[in-house]
Amino acid sequence: MQENLLRWENDEYIDKDLKDILETMKSQPETLEDAFYKHLEFGTGGMRGELAPGTNRMNIYTVRRAAEGLALYIEDTYGEEKQKGIAVAYDSRHKSPEFAMETAKVMGAHGIPTFLFDALRPTPELSFAIRYLKAVGGVVITASHNPPEYNGFKVYNEDGGQIPPHQAKQIIEKVNKIENELTIPVIEKSRLEELELLQWIGGEVDQVYLEQLKGITQERATLANRQLSIVFTPLHGTAYDLVVKGLKQSGFEQIHIVEEQANPDPNFSTVESPNPEEHQAFTKAIELGSNVGADILIGTDPDADRLGVAAKDSEGDYKVLTGNQLGVLMLDYLLSHNQDIPENAMMIKTIVTSEMGRAVANYYGVNTLDTLTGFKFIGEKIREFEQLGEHQFVFGYEESYGYLIGDFARDKDAIQSSVFASEMAAYYKEKGLTLFEALEILYQTHGYYLEDLESMKLKGIEGAKKITEIMDSFREEPLRQAASLDVLAIEDYSARIRTHMKEGTTEAIDLPSSNVIKFILSDDCWVCLRPSGTEPKIKFYFGMRSSNKQTSEQRLEALKQDVMARVTQLTFETV
Incomplete structure (x- = not known):
C-alpha cells in the first residue's frame, strides 16, 4: 500500500484534480488504505470501481493501465490486423467521455485505431458497432446500474460479445504485469486525429442498428401498437434516442416520456439507484402512467442493456415484473408467434434464472442451455452455435433484466427488448389481457x-x-x-x-x-x-x-x- 501511495505522491506530473483529492484523503486512513492497498482488479469482463485517486479506484491512470493491457493483448493476438482497430462507447457517468478518450490515447501509442462515438451511446450499440465495423474488439466506459460514484471499463471481443474467460485470462496477465500506471505512453487527441488513429462515429451506425431492429418484430406491427399507451424512462442514461426511434418505427404513437429523467445526468438525481431492478426507480414513471392511463411502463438502466417493465396487476395498480417474469413472457410470446421453429432451436439462460423458462421452451419443443451468470457466456454460445451449426439461437435472457432477441448484437439489449415487450403488451391488450393476466395463464399451464x-x-x-x-x-x-x-x-x-x-x-x-x-x-x-x-x-x-x-x-x-x-x-x- 505504502509503495503505491508514495509513487502517486512523488509524481510531479500527476493530474492536479486527483492530487488535490488525494490530499484530503490523508485525513481518512481507512479510505486511503483501501484506495492504495492493491490494483483495481481487472476481472473476467473488465473492471469497475469508485471514482477517486488510487490504484484501487477508477481514474485516468487505472484506465490507462487497463487499456495498455488490452493493447498488448491485441498486438499479440492480431498482429497486423490490429489496424482494424477497436470501437469505444461511453455512457452518462462522471468521467465517461474522459476515460473513453484515455483509452484511445493509449491505443494510439500502439498504432491501434479507435472508432469513438461522438456522443454517449447504449452498450448494445457498441456490441453492434464492433460487428458492423469489423473491429478486433471494443470498450464501453460504464458502470451499468451502479451508484453515481462508480464507473467502469468493459471489454468486448471481435464478435461483439463481452470477453469470455479464456480471452479475459490473457488480458488479465498483460494488465497485471504493468507495475506503474503513471508512466504508460499516450498520444494526445490532436495528434491521434492527424495520424487517423482516432475516427469519430456519428449517426451512420445508429441508422443501421435501427434497420436491424425492424427484424425483431417479424412485421407484426398492427393497429394494436398504435393504441398502446407507453411511458418510458431512460433513468438519466443513454437509451432515449434509440428507444423512441425504435418504438416509432414499429408503429407506436402514444409514447410518454418521464421528462425529469430524459436527459443524461451522472448523479441520477431523481432516483435512489438507476437500476430498473429496483422498483423505486419506477416512482416517477408510475406517477406519469397514472396521469395518462398508460398500459405499460418501460425503464432502461444508464447504459441501456437492462430493461424493466411495469404493468397493471389484478387490482389495477402498476407493478414491476421481475426479470424472470418478463423473460418467460417474452419467450412464450416469441415462440407462440413463430410458425417455423427450427428443430435445432436453443434457448439460453443462466444457472440463476428461473426454471420456468425451460418449461416454456420445452412446451414448444425448444431445448434449453444453461450458462454461468453473465451475458458474456450467452454471447459466447451464440458464436459457438454459428461456428458449429449444431444449434440455432432463438432467445437468451438472465434474471437480472437482460434479454436478447435478435443476435445482431451479442450482449443484452434493452433497446430491442423495449420494442419487443411493447409489441407483446399491445398484442395482449388486443386480447383484453394485461401482462400480469397473460403471466397467470402461463403459471396455470406450467406451474x-x-x-x-x-x-x-x-x-x-x-x-x-x-x-x-x-x-x-x-x-x-x-x-x-x-x-x-x-x-x-x-x-x-x-x-x-x-x-x-x-x-x-x-x-x-x-x-x-x-x-x-x-x-x-x-x-x-x-x-x-x-x-x-x-x-x-x-x-x-x-x-x-x-x-x-x-x-x-x-x-x-x-x-x-x-x-x-x-x-x-x-x-x-x-x-
Missing part, C-alpha cells in the same frame, strides 16, 4: 414458479474476507435440508462437480470454473450463492415451484428464512 434474491453488501478488505468465509462455510458444511425440502444435489461450480446426494455419485459440470454453489432441492426448488463480480456483494438466489401460488409463496419465504438465518449468524461471527 407457479417464484424466485427471489437477497444480497449482502460487505465493503472493503474485511468485507471481502467475510464473503470468502460465507462461501467456505457452505462448501465445508453444505445444506442437507432447507424449509423441509431435501437437498438432492450440490453443484459446486468452482470445482465444476455436481454431487447427487442420494446416490452418492458425482459428475463433471461442463462450464468454466466460477465461485458459485447451487443446491438443488426436492420439488423443483433450489438455492444458489454467488459473490458479485462487479460489486462488494454476495448474492443469494432462491427458486420455488408448486401447483398453486400460495404454496409457492409460503415455501419461498420459509426457504429464504432458513438460509439467511445461517448467513446472518456467519456474518455476526466474523465481525
